[in-house]
Amino acid sequence: MENKTLTVKEVCEILHKHRRTIYFYIRSGQLKAIKPGGKSYLIYESDLNDFIKTGVQRGSYQETYPRPHKADKVTPKE
DSSP: OOOOEEEHHHHHHHHTOOHHHHHHHHHTTSSOOBOGGGSSOEEEHHHHHHHHHHOOOTTHHHHHSOOOOGGGOOOOOO
16 A cells, blocks of 8 residues: 655645644654655655644644733833
8 A cells, every 4th residue: 555645735735734834843743754855845644644643742832932921012101
């Protein structure tokens, strides 16, 4: 049985995520990908299925890209 490869764009469409999010998953090691010829990433369908089963590691994305908290906003003084 052949293991089909998917592009980042195809994975974006499957997961309904932005391409930057997919690249983050790849760089953080959560989603396995190969880079044949040093150009674009390819993701094996079996690796995508494993990623979907295990899910995103909690807190990893938020730790790297935290959202500003309402209390952190500074109001200008008059």
